[in-house]
Amino acid sequence: MLQQTAEHEMITEKLKEIVGQEWVSDQPEEILIYSYDMTENPPHAPDYVVMPKTVEELQQIVRLANEFKVPIVPFITGANVGGLTIPLKGGIILDLKRMNQILRLDESDMYVIVEPGVTFGHIKKFLDNTKFRYCYPNAPPFASVMANALLGGLNNLSLKYGAMSEIINGIEAVLPTGELIRIGSCACWSDHWWGRGPMPDLLGLFVNWQGMTGIVTKMGLQVWPRKPIQDWKAIMSNDFAATYRFAKKLANCEIMNDILLLSEETVKMVLGVPLGQAVWTEGEPRWALVLDFDANTPKEYEAKWEIIRDVFKEEIKKVDPKAVITSVDAIEKVYGSKLGDFKRLPFTIGGMLEYGGNTWVGTYMTSNPEMVAKGVEKAFEVIEKHNFEKCLYTRMMKGGHYWAFRFLLRFSKENPEEVERMQNLTKELFESLFEMGAMPYKTPVWASDYIIERCDPTWVDLMHKIKNTLDPNGIFNPGRWGNE
Amino acid sequence: MSDALSKYREELYSCTRCGTCKYFYQNYSDSCPAGKKFQFETFYPSGRLHIARGLLEGKLEWSERIRDILFSCPTCASCTVNCKSRHHNLIVDIIEALRAESVSQGFEPLPNQKAFAESIEQAHNPYKEQHDHRLDWKQGIEDEVPQKEKANILYFVGCTSSYRQKDLAQATVKLLNKLGVDYTVSEEEWCCGSPLIRTGQLDLVKDLVEHNLELIKRMGATTVITSCAGCYRTLKMDYPNYAQKLEGVEILHITEFLEKKIKEGKLKFKKLEVKVTYHDPCHLGRHAGVYDAPRAIIQAIPGVNLIEMARNREKAWCCGAGGGVKAGFKDWAVEISNERIEEAEKTGCDILLSACPFCKTNLQDAISATNSSIRLMDLVNFLIDLI
Numbered sequence: 001m002l003q004q005t006a007e008h009e010m011i012t013e014k015l016k017e018i019v020g021q022e023w024v025s026d027q028p029e030e031i032l033i034y035s036y037d038m039t040e041n042p043p044h045a046p047d048y049v050v051m052p053k054t055v056e057e058l059q060q061i062v063r064l065a066n067e068f069k070v071p072i073v074p075f076i077t078g079a080n081v082g083g084l085t086i087p088l089k090g091g092i093i094l095d096l097k098r099m100n101q102i103l104r105l106d107e108s109d110m111y112v113i114v115e116p117g118v119t120f121g122h123i124k125k126f127l128d129n130t131k132f133r134y135c136y137p138n139a140p141p142f143a144s145v146m147a148n149a150l151l152g153g154l155n156n157l158s159l160k161y162g163a164m165s166e167i168i169n170g171i172e173a174v175l176p177t178g179e180l181i182r183i184g185s186c187a188c189w190s191d192h193w194w195g196r197g198p199m200p201d202l203l204g205l206f207v208n209w210q211g212m213t214g215i216v217t218k219m220g221l222q223v224w225p226r227k228p229i230q231d232w233k234a235i236m237s238n239d240f241a242a243t244y245r246f247a248k249k250l251a252n253c254e255i256m257n258d259i260l261l262l263s264e265e266t267v268k269m270v271l272g273v274p275l276g277q278a279v280w281t282e283g284e285p286r287w288a289l290v291l292d293f294d295a296n297t298p299k300e301y302e303a304k305w306e307i308i309r310d311v312f313k314e315e316i317k318k319v320d321p322k323a324v325i326t327s328v329d330a331i332e333k334v335y336g337s338k339l340g341d342f343k344r345l346p347f348t349i350g351g352m353l354e355y356g357g358n359t360w361v362g363t364y365m366t367s368n369p370e371m372v373a374k375g376v377e378k379a380f381e382v383i384e385k386h387n388f389e390k391c392l393y394t395r396m397m398k399g400g401h402y403w404a405f406r407f408l409l410r411f412s413k414e415n416p417e418e419v420e421r422m423q424n425l426t427k428e429l430f431e432s433l434f435e436m437g438a439m440p441y442k443t444p445v446w447a448s449d450y451i452i453e454r455c456d457p458t459w460v461d462l463m464h465k466i467k468n469t470l471d472p473n474g475i476f477n478p479g480r481w482g483n484e
Numbered sequence: 485m486s487d488a489l490s491k492y493r494e495e496l497y498s499c500t501r502c503g504t505c506k507y508f509y510q511n512y513s514d515s516c517p518a519g520k521k522f523q524f525e526t527f528y529p530s531g532r533l534h535i536a537r538g539l540l541e542g543k544l545e546w547s548e549r550i551r552d553i554l555f556s557c558p559t560c561a562s563c564t565v566n567c568k569s570r571h572h573n574l575i576v577d578i579i580e581a582l583r584a585e586s587v588s589q590g591f592e593p594l595p596n597q598k599a600f601a602e603s604i605e606q607a608h609n610p611y612k613e614q615h616d617h618r619l620d621w622k623q624g625i626e627d628e629v630p631q632k633e634k635a636n637i638l639y640f641v642g643c644t645s646s647y648r649q650k651d652l653a654q655a656t657v658k659l660l661n662k663l664g665v666d667y668t669v670s671e672e673e674w675c676c677g678s679p680l681i682r683t684g685q686l687d688l689v690k691d692l693v694e695h696n697l698e699l700i701k702r703m704g705a706t707t708v709i710t711s712c713a714g715c716y717r718t719l720k721m722d723y724p725n726y727a728q729k730l731e732g733v734e735i736l737h738i739t740e741f742l743e744k745k746i747k748e749g750k751l752k753f754k755k756l757e758v759k760v761t762y763h764d765p766c767h768l769g770r771h772a773g774v775y776d777a778p779r780a781i782i783q784a785i786p787g788v789n790l791i792e793m794a795r796n797r798e799k800a801w802c803c804g805a806g807g808g809v810k811a812g813f814k815d816w817a818v819e820i821s822n823e824r825i826e827e828a829e830k831t832g833c834d835i836l837l838s839a840c841p842f843c844k845t846n847l848q849d850a851i852s853a854t855n856s857s858i859r860l861m862d863l864v865n866f867l868i869d870l871i
Contacts (some may be wrong), residue, residue: 022522027549029526038500051523075502078525097523121512141512142503348504350568356497359759414497 008047011068015092017049018060023051023098034075034085034093039359039409040422041083041444046073046093053098055172055180055217062215063178063477065092072176073477074211076116080151081360081385082442084210088479094215102126103218109194111169111220120346124428132223135164136345138393140353143346146219151442152208152364154404156258156292156345156393157224159251162398163441165207165366169193169220173206176213176471186220195219208441211477213470225339227294229301231326231342233308236285239320242377243287244369247316250291251400253311255304260293260342263392266408269351271338275410278351278389290328290342349408352391356413359422361429362406363438364397371436375405378432383407386425405438445480452482488581495571495578496537501530505563505575508799515562517820526553529575551591554582558820559682559807560680561770567797576771583684592810593683601685608674609643619671619858621650624659629657630668637667639703640696640719642712642841643675649841655865656711656738662871663745667709672699678718678767683808688821693726693867696775700733711738711864713765713840714806717772737768739777739839746784752871755786758803760866761793761833763847764800765823765840777865778839785870791831793824801827803838803847821850828858835859837866 008026015024025031026048028439036043052058065072071091076306078085086094095145100117110132112123121141123134135157137148148155154162161167170184170193175441179189182309183203184196196203206214222320247259267288280286291308295301299483309325316323331400333338341347365375376392383390388409407429430440430447434454460482467483468474478484506528509514514520519528525597526535533552538544571578572681583593592598600610607615619642622629629699639660658711660667677692679685696719710716720735736744745751762782768774775797782790795801804810804820825847828836836858838844 025524027551028544029531029535029538029550030524032543033501033531033534034524038502049524078501079503095524119507119512121507125512140502140504141510142506336610344510346512348568353502353504354498354569354571356500358500358502412497414494436613461625 007068008126011064011070012048013092013186014064015048017050017062019050019057020063023053025049028072035085035087036093037078037080037083038353038357039081040357040419040426041086042172044086044088045090046087046273047090048094049093051095051098057175058094058174058215058217059178060178061092061094062174062176066177069473069475070208071475071478072215074116076147077089077119077142079140079143080147080442081358081362082444084151084442084444088445091475095450099217105130105223106193107132110223112223113193113218113220114145115218116144116216117144117166118145120145124346126221131225134221135161135167135227136225137164137351139344139346140348145221149219149221150207150212150216153442154397158395158397158404159256159258159399161222162401167222168203168207169195169222171203171206171216171220172218173214173216176473176476180217181214184220185213186369191447199477207471210443210480212467212480213476215476216328219277229295229298230292230294231301231305233291233325234328234331235289235291235312235316235323235325236287237289237316237320239285239316239321239323240287241369241373242295242316242319243289244372245475246311247289247396248367248369248400249315250308250311253307254399255307256293258290258293259396260290260292261392261394261396262288262290263390264288265389266393267339269336269389269391269408270349274353274356275355276389278391280390321435332420352408352410357419357422359409359411359426361408361409361426361433361440362404363440364431365405365433365436365438367396367400367403372403372405375433375436377439378436379407379429382429382432383425386421386428388422388425405433448481486747489540489578489585491668492536492574492578492581493540495574496540497537498535498569499530499533499570500569501525501534503857504639505529505567507566508562509566509568509582511795511799513795515566515799517558517560517804518556521816521819522556525858527556529567529579530844531643532557532579532582533575536578537646546589548591551593554586554806555577555593555597555683555812556805558766558802558804558809558817560766560802562802565770569744572732580682580684584686585684587684587686593685593808595685596811596814600679600811601683601688602681604675605688608692610649610675610679611643611647613647618646618673619669621646625654625657628661630836631670632668632703634704635666635668636705637665637707637709638700638703639667639710640673640676640710640715641669642710642715644712644714644841644845648864649844652711652841652844652862652864655862655868658868659742659864659871663751669701670699674716676715677722678714680806681718681722682806690726693723697727697730698724700730706732707734707736708787709736709741711862712842713737713768714842716865717767720772732867737772737774737777737839739768739781740774742867743777743780746781751871753785753867756870757787758835759789759791759831759833760835760837761791761828761831762796762863763793763803763828763836763843764797765843766800766802766806768839769800770798778837781863781867782837791842793827793831803843803846805842810842810846818849818853821846823856825850825854825856825858829856833858835860835861835866839863852867
């Protein structure tokens with residue numbers, strides 16, 4: 001962290017000249033609040049918090065940061081659950097909330113162009129007045145659309161389209177040296193954001209780089225027509241192997257939007273069961289599935305519903321006679337609206353976010369049933385050892401090509417010992433899963449350090465070469481993925 | 485850190501800063517006026533709670549800036565309905581406790597907010613008016629205003645209607661008279677204390693509470709009616725924190741009282757073909773949960789077409805006057821109100837109705853600032869010619 005030196009004062013003044021006095025702070029309140037997030041990751045203070053409104057302002061800030069070699073960390077809502085906006089080396093937190101315009105919807109090519117500050121709530125409200133829809137994670141509505149896409153988050157259409165990064169059509173970004181670049185069709189025609197190819201696809205220089213290579217100022221994202229019929233079904237079962245086989249087989253049928261597999265503990269957390277009490281007890285269903293599908297006509301709907309029931313009978317009911325399949329509407333009537341909120345994305349899982357601390361070990365991994373079963377068994381063993389709740393939250397991805405294997409871990413931040421216990425759990429859990437081929441997304445710095453020590457050194461070397469080429473002064477989110 | 489704030493320790497640690505308080509839930513439009521304006525995380529409800537945590541942990545020290553952040557909140561309570569965490573109901577209480585702590589730490593409210601405390605101390609009202617002019621509003625209708633020593637019902641006029649929105653006091657009296665209600669007003673009424681409680685200036689509050697409760701007792705009133713949403717919230721929800729509950733005394737907003745009369749078949753309205761919209765005062769709606777009564781009254785008027793604004797009831801956008809913001813941040817208070825006027829205009833209504841003289845003051849300022857042609861009326865004033 002920079003001391004209150006003459007240089008600090010000068011940089012503060014220059015930042016104020018760029019964005020206006022009211023949009024720069026180096027005051028203790030902002031320095032503290034932007035130094036940590038809801039996770040167990042240790043805090044680190046920024047030196048300045050700056051809120052630009054325009055791309056030009058942003059470029060000027062980047063040039064200034066280069067001149068004085070001040071780190072820059074982009075921030076939108078800080079809800080990434082990976083500690084990714086904690087400024088590991090201090091410097092400027094670039095809060096991009098003011099850049100919050102949905103610039104255009106292209107109805108023909110079906111995409112929207114958004115600025116960084118656009119949230120899921122924002123895009124939902126916007127698209128509800130059109131015939132299109134977007135995809136949503138189970139994140140609070142005030143999470144950033146662009147950040148989730150850049151970090152490869154999962155969502156309620158991931159079964160169809162994969163991680164959110166896979167639906168990016170193109171970007172405009174400010175490089176660490178201040179140049180403004182475009183990637184995708186928009187690089188050739190400024191008004192055409194219909195796709196990324198066919199041309200060398202440079203999007204990979206920015207996706208999952210956690211702001212180390214550029215600050216994206218515009219993004220084209222695919223949207224899809226909203227179908228007239230949409231429905232949600234729920235399954236309660238007791239046999240994991242059968243439940244997973246069902247999910248995999250149904251995914252392969254390519255008729256579903258989403259197959260969400262939850263442990264009973266997760267269901268209880270969603271229902272608002274207090275911290276520490278979301279535990280499965282004998283006699284309760286062990287697993288829950290939420291199935292999301294849609295149709296253009298009643299005939300198509302009936303055909304899909306028939307396939308779902310057939311696969312259910314074949315894969316689950318045969319081995320687990322007590323398993324039931326029903327509508328989410330029926331579940332909502334019995335258990336209240338909280339479970340029904342899965343139909344009303346984006347929504348906030350209140351029970352997950354009321355103890356000050358919330359984190360995850362979120363990974364993508366093989367969808368091989370044996371590996372998955374082993375993964376669940378091992379993960380539960382580790383969580384039980386550390387005495388936390390086994391809130392499993394998983395999704396079949398991209399037609400069943402891979403699996404999102406994730407735990408939602410709530411904890412109290414009031415008690416430092418509990419924070420330390422959570423740090424120990426997330427590390428052990430991650431390491432166990434990594435050994436089974438699970439790769440964390442929105443990777444916290446301690447996890448990326450672990451990966452770097454174990455992966456192919458030529459990959460690490462290439463990554464560092466790219467980073468050093470794009471960011472010769474090492475100012476963009478330094479300290480992550482082994483980049484100092 | 486005072487005990488007043490320490491008692492919220494558990495709640496301060498329950499906020500993850502997930503951002504849910506920033507939107508009207510599943511409406512996805514901005515809900516926090518201060519957050520929308522200043523945008524740093526610190527100015528949102530969650531940021532304020534985390535400032536409190538910083539103070540509690542000794543990571544922050546009290547300062548004028550922290551004071552300004554805390555006092556920029558109009559305490560509209562939209563965060564209390566949007567937050568999905570277990571502390572949601574207490575967010576405004578925590579902010580008010582923080583303000584009180586700020587004052588006790590020597591970081592006093594903004595000059596205009598401090599001025600109304602001085603005025604209340606000297607003259608029992610925040611407007612620097614003389615107390616013996618409190619009933620000046622009855623000028624021209626003296627014969628219609630009952631002043632009795634004993635009555636079952638006390639009409640608690642409030643400072644804003646007594647000194648600034650006198651037509652509301654007059655209309656309320658005329659309405660009660662038309663209904664044949666046995667009630668009284670009192671020149672001994674003092675400020676309810678709302679401006680002080682909202683701005684953390686608590687030294688005088690106990691005296692005000694005791695005085696007003698003594699007045700109610702002495703009159704033998706079993707019902708207190710207010711036409712001010714701020715007075716209503718204070719008498720109903722704050723007074724029990726300062727004194728023993730007044731057993732057998734019911735606090736009613738005029739809209740609740742009138743709704744009862746409609747249900748009893750004692751209040752009927754003439755027909756009027758007009759389109760209206762209704763602004764929910766924060767102190768009546770989100771603070772006290774009174775959404776239906778004013779709507780029931782409006783819908784009981786033959787010919788009146790109530791068109792709701794896009795954000796209504798618990799999702800209503802604040803007028804911007806509350807929590808000391810009108811006094812402390814004059815221009816910004818009107819800026820908040822401008823947005824509400826714009827929203828009202830979009831309904832295509834002829835008249836914007838509300839049920840709070842303080843909201844009316846600020847909404848009227850916004851109408852003037854924006855040269856809007858919309859007509860603004862308190863619901864009581866609207867009703868007076870329809871009976």
